[in-house]
Amino acid sequence: MRLTLRIALIVTLSTLFVGMEPGDTQTVSVVNNLEFGDVFPGVPKSIDKAQTGAAEFSVSGNAGDEITVEFILPDYMSTTSGHSMRLVFGSADLAMDSSASPNQSAPLNDDLNPYIVQTYGIGANGLSVWLGGKAVPKLVQQPGNYSADITITITYTGN
Amino acid sequence: MISSTNRQSAMKKAALVLTVLLLGTASCVLAANYVVTGQATATVATALTVTATQELDFPLTFPGQPSTQGITHDDSTGIFTIDGEPGAKIITTFYLPEYMTGPGGDRMTITFGATDCAIDTSNAGTPAAFGDGWNNQNPQDLTAATLGADPVIGSEAPGNNTRIYIGGSIYPSIVQAAGAYTADIVLVVAYAAQ
Numbered sequence: 283m284r285l286t287l288r289i290a291l292i293v294t295l296s297t298l299f300v301g302m303e304p305g306d307t308q309t310v311s312v313v314n315n316l317e318f319g320d321v322f323p324g325v326p327k328s329i330d331k332a333q334t335g336a337a338e339f340s341v342s343g344n345a346g347d348e349i350t351v352e353f354i355l356p357d358y359m360s361t362t363s364g365h366s367m368r369l370v371f372g373s374a375d376l377a378m379d380s381s382a383s384p385n386q387s388a389p390l391n392d393d394l395n396p397y398i399v400q401t402y403g404i405g406a407n408g409l410s411v412w413l414g415g416k417a418v419p420k421l422v423q424q425p426g427n428y429s430a431d432i433t434i435t436i437t438y439t440g441n
Numbered sequence: 442m443i444s445s446t447n448r449q450s451a452m453k454k455a456a457l458v459l460t461v462l463l464l465g466t467a468s469c470v471l472a473a474n475y476v477v478t479g480q481a482t483a484t485v486a487t488a489l490t491v492t493a494t495q496e497l498d499f500p501l502t503f504p505g506q507p508s509t510q511g512i513t514h515d516d517s518t519g520i521f522t523i524d525g526e527p528g529a530k531i532i533t534t535f536y537l538p539e540y541m542t543g544p545g546g547d548r549m550t551i552t553f554g555a556t557d558c559a560i561d562t563s564n565a566g567t568p569a570a571f572g573d574g575w576n577n578q579n580p581q582d583l584t585a586a587t588l589g590a591d592p593v594i595g596s597e598a599p600g601n602n603t604r605i606y607i608g609g610s611i612y613p614s615i616v617q618a619a620g621a622y623t624a625d626i627v628l629v630v631a632y633a634a635q
Contacts, residue, residue, distance in 0.1 A: 308475060309475060310475045310476075310477045311477060312477055312478075312479040314479075315479050315480040315481065315482055316479065316480070316481040316482070317481075317482050317483075318481070318482065318483035318484075319483070319484065320483075320484050320486055320526075320635065321483045321484065321485050321486065322485075322486050322526065322529060322632035322635060323485065323486070323488045323489065323632060324631050324632055325631075325632045325633070325634055325635070327483075327634075337479050339477065339479065341475075356481065359481055359482070359483055367483065367485065369481055415481060417481075417483045419485055421631075422488060423485050423488065424485065424488075425485050425486060425487050425488060426484070426485055427482070427483075427484050427485075428482065428483045428484070428485060429480050429482045430480065430481045431478045431479075431481075432478065432479045432480065432481055433476060433477070433478045433479075434477055434478075434479070435474065435475070435476045436474070436476075437474045437475075438474070
Protein backbone atom coordinates (compact mmCIF):
# COMPACT_ATOMS: atom_id res chain seq x y z
CA MET A 283 0.00 0.00 0.00
CA ARG A 284 2.81 2.44 0.95
CA LEU A 285 4.63 1.63 -2.31
CA THR A 286 1.45 2.24 -4.27
CA LEU A 287 0.93 5.58 -2.57
CA ARG A 288 4.53 6.66 -3.22
CA ILE A 289 4.20 5.83 -6.91
CA ALA A 290 0.95 7.71 -7.07
CA LEU A 291 2.56 10.68 -5.36
CA ILE A 292 5.52 10.68 -7.78
CA VAL A 293 3.20 10.47 -10.77
CA THR A 294 1.14 13.30 -9.40
CA LEU A 295 4.17 15.53 -8.79
CA SER A 296 5.45 14.76 -12.26
CA THR A 297 2.13 15.74 -13.70
CA LEU A 298 2.21 18.87 -11.62
CA PHE A 299 5.62 19.93 -12.91
CA VAL A 300 4.93 18.97 -16.52
CA GLY A 301 1.62 20.77 -16.35
CA MET A 302 3.18 23.94 -15.02
CA GLU A 303 6.07 24.05 -17.44
CA PRO A 304 4.50 26.04 -20.29
CA GLY A 305 2.83 28.56 -18.04
CA ASP A 306 5.76 28.81 -15.72
CA THR A 307 7.95 30.49 -18.34
CA GLN A 308 5.25 32.51 -20.06
CA THR A 309 4.96 36.24 -19.58
CA VAL A 310 3.36 39.18 -21.36
CA SER A 311 4.54 42.74 -20.98
CA VAL A 312 3.87 46.20 -22.35
CA VAL A 313 6.72 47.44 -24.55
CA ASN A 314 4.98 50.60 -25.76
CA ASN A 315 1.69 52.27 -25.08
CA LEU A 316 -0.52 53.46 -27.94
CA GLU A 317 0.53 57.10 -28.08
CA PHE A 318 -1.33 59.60 -30.27
CA GLY A 319 0.66 62.60 -29.13
CA ASP A 320 -0.89 65.97 -29.91
CA VAL A 321 -4.41 65.78 -31.27
CA PHE A 322 -6.30 68.78 -32.64
CA PRO A 323 -10.03 69.38 -32.18
CA GLY A 324 -11.98 68.19 -35.20
CA VAL A 325 -9.03 66.39 -36.78
CA PRO A 326 -9.05 62.58 -36.38
CA LYS A 327 -5.61 61.09 -35.90
CA SER A 328 -4.61 57.54 -36.70
CA ILE A 329 -1.60 55.65 -35.47
CA ASP A 330 -0.81 52.73 -37.72
CA LYS A 331 0.31 49.49 -36.12
CA ALA A 332 3.53 49.68 -38.13
CA GLN A 333 4.56 53.16 -37.03
CA THR A 334 6.11 54.73 -33.99
CA GLY A 335 3.43 55.33 -31.42
CA ALA A 336 1.70 52.00 -31.94
CA ALA A 337 1.12 49.84 -28.90
CA GLU A 338 3.51 46.93 -28.58
CA PHE A 339 3.22 43.90 -26.34
CA SER A 340 5.77 41.16 -25.90
CA VAL A 341 4.88 37.57 -25.07
CA SER A 342 7.51 35.10 -23.97
CA GLY A 343 7.13 31.38 -23.52
CA ASN A 344 8.23 28.03 -24.80
CA ALA A 345 8.62 27.86 -28.55
CA GLY A 346 5.70 26.03 -30.08
CA ASP A 347 3.28 26.69 -27.26
CA GLU A 348 -0.13 27.62 -28.57
CA ILE A 349 -1.77 30.64 -27.05
CA THR A 350 -4.77 32.82 -27.61
CA VAL A 351 -4.51 36.60 -27.70
CA GLU A 352 -7.53 38.58 -26.61
CA PHE A 353 -7.98 42.31 -26.15
CA ILE A 354 -10.34 44.37 -24.07
CA LEU A 355 -10.45 47.63 -26.03
CA PRO A 356 -11.81 50.96 -24.84
CA ASP A 357 -14.36 53.00 -26.80
CA TYR A 358 -13.20 56.30 -25.33
CA MET A 359 -10.19 57.96 -23.78
CA SER A 360 -10.91 60.31 -20.93
CA THR A 361 -9.37 63.01 -18.80
CA THR A 362 -9.19 63.00 -15.04
CA SER A 363 -11.95 65.59 -15.08
CA GLY A 364 -14.28 63.29 -17.01
CA HIS A 365 -14.12 64.58 -20.57
CA SER A 366 -14.09 61.81 -23.15
CA MET A 367 -12.80 61.38 -26.68
CA ARG A 368 -13.79 58.61 -29.08
CA LEU A 369 -11.22 55.92 -29.74
CA VAL A 370 -11.68 53.54 -32.67
CA PHE A 371 -9.94 50.30 -33.57
CA GLY A 372 -10.31 49.01 -37.12
CA SER A 373 -10.59 45.43 -38.34
CA ALA A 374 -6.96 45.45 -39.49
CA ASP A 375 -5.32 47.34 -36.64
CA LEU A 376 -3.51 44.33 -35.17
CA ALA A 377 -0.32 42.56 -36.24
CA MET A 378 1.76 39.77 -34.73
CA ASP A 379 5.15 38.27 -35.44
CA SER A 380 6.71 35.20 -33.84
CA SER A 381 9.75 35.03 -36.07
CA ALA A 382 13.32 35.12 -34.80
CA SER A 383 13.51 38.78 -35.83
CA PRO A 384 10.09 40.35 -35.33
CA ASN A 385 9.49 43.06 -37.92
CA GLN A 386 6.94 45.73 -37.11
CA SER A 387 6.99 47.03 -40.69
CA ALA A 388 6.43 43.61 -42.26
CA PRO A 389 5.06 41.27 -39.60
CA LEU A 390 4.37 37.61 -40.29
CA ASN A 391 0.70 37.98 -39.49
CA ASP A 392 -0.67 41.36 -40.52
CA ASP A 393 -4.01 43.18 -40.69
CA LEU A 394 -5.73 41.21 -37.95
CA ASN A 395 -8.93 42.19 -36.22
CA PRO A 396 -8.17 43.10 -32.59
CA TYR A 397 -11.77 42.35 -31.62
CA ILE A 398 -11.37 38.70 -32.59
CA VAL A 399 -9.52 36.24 -30.36
CA GLN A 400 -6.37 35.20 -32.19
CA THR A 401 -4.75 31.79 -31.80
CA TYR A 402 -1.06 31.73 -32.39
CA GLY A 403 2.11 29.79 -31.72
CA ILE A 404 4.97 31.23 -29.72
CA GLY A 405 8.25 31.40 -31.60
CA ALA A 406 11.80 30.90 -30.44
CA ASN A 407 11.94 34.57 -29.49
CA GLY A 408 8.42 34.74 -28.20
CA LEU A 409 5.74 36.80 -29.88
CA SER A 410 5.49 40.51 -30.63
CA VAL A 411 2.06 42.10 -30.89
CA TRP A 412 1.36 45.57 -32.34
CA LEU A 413 -1.84 47.53 -32.17
CA GLY A 414 -2.86 50.76 -33.92
CA GLY A 415 -5.97 52.89 -33.54
CA LYS A 416 -7.67 56.19 -34.27
CA ALA A 417 -8.53 59.07 -31.96
CA VAL A 418 -11.55 61.08 -33.06
CA PRO A 419 -11.71 64.45 -31.29
CA LYS A 420 -14.81 66.57 -31.56
CA LEU A 421 -14.69 70.08 -33.01
CA VAL A 422 -15.11 71.37 -29.49
CA GLN A 423 -13.01 68.71 -27.77
CA GLN A 424 -11.87 69.89 -24.36
CA PRO A 425 -8.08 70.41 -24.27
CA GLY A 426 -6.08 68.17 -21.96
CA ASN A 427 -4.50 64.78 -21.47
CA TYR A 428 -6.62 61.78 -22.35
CA SER A 429 -5.96 58.11 -21.63
CA ALA A 430 -7.62 54.69 -21.56
CA ASP A 431 -6.67 51.15 -20.61
CA ILE A 432 -5.92 48.52 -23.24
CA THR A 433 -5.94 45.05 -21.72
CA ILE A 434 -4.39 42.04 -23.41
CA THR A 435 -4.98 38.52 -22.14
CA ILE A 436 -2.70 35.67 -23.17
CA THR A 437 -4.08 32.22 -22.52
CA TYR A 438 -2.11 29.03 -22.85
CA THR A 439 -4.24 26.47 -24.66
CA GLY A 440 -2.18 23.43 -23.68
CA ASN A 441 -1.63 22.45 -27.32
CA MET B 442 1.84 -3.90 14.08
CA ILE B 443 -0.50 -1.50 12.36
CA SER B 444 -4.11 -1.86 13.22
CA SER B 445 -6.78 -1.91 10.56
CA THR B 446 -8.18 1.39 11.85
CA ASN B 447 -4.81 3.14 11.65
CA ARG B 448 -4.23 1.78 8.15
CA GLN B 449 -7.57 3.13 6.99
CA SER B 450 -6.76 6.48 8.55
CA ALA B 451 -3.40 6.62 6.77
CA MET B 452 -5.05 5.75 3.47
CA LYS B 453 -7.60 8.52 3.92
CA LYS B 454 -4.82 11.05 4.60
CA ALA B 455 -2.92 9.88 1.55
CA ALA B 456 -6.03 10.13 -0.59
CA LEU B 457 -6.61 13.64 0.70
CA VAL B 458 -3.04 14.65 -0.17
CA LEU B 459 -3.45 13.16 -3.63
CA THR B 460 -6.68 15.00 -4.18
CA VAL B 461 -5.11 18.29 -3.17
CA LEU B 462 -2.12 17.70 -5.45
CA LEU B 463 -4.34 16.72 -8.38
CA LEU B 464 -6.46 19.81 -7.91
CA GLY B 465 -3.29 21.86 -7.71
CA THR B 466 -2.05 20.35 -10.93
CA ALA B 467 -5.31 21.05 -12.66
CA SER B 468 -5.38 24.62 -11.46
CA CYS B 469 -1.79 25.19 -12.62
CA VAL B 470 -2.64 24.04 -16.11
CA LEU B 471 -5.96 25.85 -16.35
CA ALA B 472 -4.66 29.06 -14.83
CA ALA B 473 -2.04 29.66 -17.55
CA ASN B 474 -3.64 32.96 -18.29
CA TYR B 475 -1.65 36.20 -18.37
CA VAL B 476 -3.10 39.66 -18.38
CA VAL B 477 -1.38 43.00 -18.76
CA THR B 478 -2.82 46.44 -19.26
CA GLY B 479 -1.27 49.11 -21.47
CA GLN B 480 -2.52 52.59 -22.20
CA ALA B 481 -3.79 54.67 -25.07
CA THR B 482 -2.80 58.29 -24.55
CA ALA B 483 -3.40 61.59 -26.34
CA THR B 484 -3.10 65.26 -25.63
CA VAL B 485 -5.82 67.46 -27.10
CA ALA B 486 -4.67 70.92 -28.11
CA THR B 487 -6.40 74.19 -27.40
CA ALA B 488 -9.67 74.67 -29.25
CA LEU B 489 -9.84 77.30 -31.99
CA THR B 490 -11.66 80.56 -31.53
CA VAL B 491 -12.29 83.14 -34.24
CA THR B 492 -13.25 86.71 -33.50
CA ALA B 493 -14.41 89.38 -35.92
CA THR B 494 -12.14 92.03 -34.49
CA GLN B 495 -12.97 94.83 -36.92
CA GLU B 496 -15.55 95.25 -39.66
CA LEU B 497 -14.61 95.98 -43.26
CA ASP B 498 -15.78 99.56 -43.37
CA PHE B 499 -16.10 101.47 -46.63
CA PRO B 500 -16.01 105.25 -46.58
CA LEU B 501 -18.94 107.34 -47.70
CA THR B 502 -19.73 106.30 -51.25
CA PHE B 503 -21.60 108.17 -53.95
CA PRO B 504 -23.95 106.65 -56.54
CA GLY B 505 -22.03 105.59 -59.60
CA GLN B 506 -18.64 105.93 -57.85
CA PRO B 507 -16.91 102.60 -57.07
CA SER B 508 -14.91 102.49 -53.88
CA THR B 509 -12.11 100.23 -52.77
CA GLN B 510 -10.97 99.50 -49.26
CA GLY B 511 -7.49 97.99 -49.08
CA ILE B 512 -5.91 95.71 -46.51
CA THR B 513 -3.57 98.33 -45.07
CA HIS B 514 -5.95 100.51 -43.08
CA ASP B 515 -5.77 100.02 -39.35
CA ASP B 516 -9.18 101.58 -38.77
CA SER B 517 -11.25 100.22 -41.67
CA THR B 518 -9.74 97.02 -43.08
CA GLY B 519 -11.67 93.95 -41.98
CA ILE B 520 -9.81 92.01 -39.27
CA PHE B 521 -10.42 88.50 -37.96
CA THR B 522 -8.38 87.15 -35.04
CA ILE B 523 -7.77 83.41 -34.69
CA ASP B 524 -6.60 81.91 -31.40
CA GLY B 525 -5.55 78.32 -30.87
CA GLU B 526 -2.53 76.10 -30.41
CA PRO B 527 0.56 78.17 -31.31
CA GLY B 528 2.25 76.86 -34.43
CA ALA B 529 -0.60 74.53 -35.39
CA LYS B 530 -1.64 74.33 -39.04
CA ILE B 531 -5.09 75.61 -39.87
CA ILE B 532 -7.48 75.70 -42.79
CA THR B 533 -9.20 79.03 -43.50
CA THR B 534 -12.13 79.51 -45.83
CA PHE B 535 -14.05 82.68 -46.55
CA TYR B 536 -17.69 82.76 -47.59
CA LEU B 537 -17.91 86.14 -49.25
CA PRO B 538 -21.02 88.08 -50.23
CA GLU B 539 -21.71 89.26 -53.79
CA TYR B 540 -23.71 92.28 -52.72
CA MET B 541 -24.60 94.31 -49.68
CA THR B 542 -28.18 95.01 -48.74
CA GLY B 543 -29.44 98.51 -47.93
CA PRO B 544 -32.64 100.47 -47.45
CA GLY B 545 -35.73 98.73 -48.76
CA GLY B 546 -33.69 95.72 -49.76
CA ASP B 547 -31.70 97.65 -52.34
CA ARG B 548 -28.53 95.82 -53.31
CA MET B 549 -25.03 97.07 -54.00
CA THR B 550 -22.36 94.90 -55.60
CA ILE B 551 -19.27 94.04 -53.55
CA THR B 552 -16.24 92.19 -54.89
CA PHE B 553 -13.02 90.84 -53.49
CA GLY B 554 -9.87 90.91 -55.55
CA ALA B 555 -6.93 88.56 -55.90
CA THR B 556 -4.81 90.53 -53.38
CA ASP B 557 -7.51 91.62 -50.95
CA CYS B 558 -6.40 89.40 -48.08
CA ALA B 559 -3.43 88.96 -45.75
CA ILE B 560 -2.68 86.35 -43.10
CA ASP B 561 -0.50 87.84 -40.39
CA THR B 562 1.04 85.39 -37.94
CA SER B 563 3.19 87.91 -36.13
CA ASN B 564 2.46 89.30 -32.74
CA ALA B 565 3.06 92.94 -33.64
CA GLY B 566 1.63 93.19 -37.15
CA THR B 567 -1.24 95.46 -38.12
CA PRO B 568 -2.94 96.11 -41.47
CA ALA B 569 -0.71 99.15 -41.94
CA ALA B 570 2.43 97.32 -40.82
CA PHE B 571 2.16 93.72 -41.96
CA GLY B 572 4.29 91.35 -39.89
CA ASP B 573 4.89 87.76 -40.97
CA GLY B 574 2.85 85.32 -42.98
CA TRP B 575 1.06 85.65 -46.30
CA ASN B 576 0.41 89.11 -47.69
CA ASN B 577 -1.66 90.13 -50.73
CA GLN B 578 -3.55 86.86 -51.10
CA ASN B 579 -6.82 85.96 -52.77
CA PRO B 580 -9.49 85.61 -50.07
CA GLN B 581 -11.40 83.24 -52.36
CA ASP B 582 -8.48 80.80 -52.40
CA LEU B 583 -6.52 80.43 -49.20
CA THR B 584 -5.67 76.79 -49.78
CA ALA B 585 -2.28 75.32 -48.94
CA ALA B 586 -1.75 74.70 -52.65
CA THR B 587 -2.03 78.40 -53.35
CA LEU B 588 -0.27 79.65 -50.26
CA GLY B 589 2.50 77.09 -50.55
CA ALA B 590 1.72 75.70 -47.09
CA ASP B 591 -1.07 75.57 -44.57
CA PRO B 592 -1.31 78.80 -42.61
CA VAL B 593 -0.55 78.46 -38.93
CA ILE B 594 -1.56 79.92 -35.62
CA GLY B 595 1.02 82.53 -34.74
CA SER B 596 3.51 81.50 -32.11
CA GLU B 597 4.98 84.84 -31.19
CA ALA B 598 4.33 85.74 -27.56
CA PRO B 599 2.35 87.21 -26.04
CA GLY B 600 -0.33 87.18 -28.74
CA ASN B 601 0.06 83.63 -30.05
CA ASN B 602 -2.59 84.27 -32.64
CA THR B 603 -3.12 84.86 -36.33
CA ARG B 604 -4.96 87.80 -37.81
CA ILE B 605 -6.54 87.88 -41.23
CA TYR B 606 -7.01 91.20 -42.96
CA ILE B 607 -9.54 91.61 -45.73
CA GLY B 608 -10.40 94.42 -48.11
CA GLY B 609 -12.78 94.73 -51.05
CA SER B 610 -14.53 96.98 -53.54
CA ILE B 611 -18.11 98.18 -53.83
CA TYR B 612 -19.93 99.32 -56.95
CA PRO B 613 -22.93 101.55 -56.24
CA SER B 614 -25.17 102.07 -59.25
CA ILE B 615 -26.01 105.55 -60.46
CA VAL B 616 -29.43 105.13 -58.88
CA GLN B 617 -28.23 103.45 -55.73
CA ALA B 618 -30.60 104.17 -52.84
CA ALA B 619 -29.02 106.29 -50.15
CA GLY B 620 -28.42 104.69 -46.76
CA ALA B 621 -26.38 102.12 -44.90
CA TYR B 622 -25.55 98.81 -46.58
CA THR B 623 -24.32 95.65 -44.89
CA ALA B 624 -23.37 92.08 -45.71
CA ASP B 625 -21.95 89.14 -43.80
CA ILE B 626 -18.39 88.01 -44.33
CA VAL B 627 -18.03 84.52 -42.94
CA LEU B 628 -14.66 83.02 -42.06
CA VAL B 629 -14.48 79.32 -41.23
CA VAL B 630 -11.35 78.06 -39.53
CA ALA B 631 -10.43 74.50 -38.66
CA TYR B 632 -7.28 72.67 -37.68
CA ALA B 633 -5.52 70.95 -40.54
CA ALA B 634 -3.82 67.58 -40.30
CA GLN B 635 -0.54 68.38 -38.60
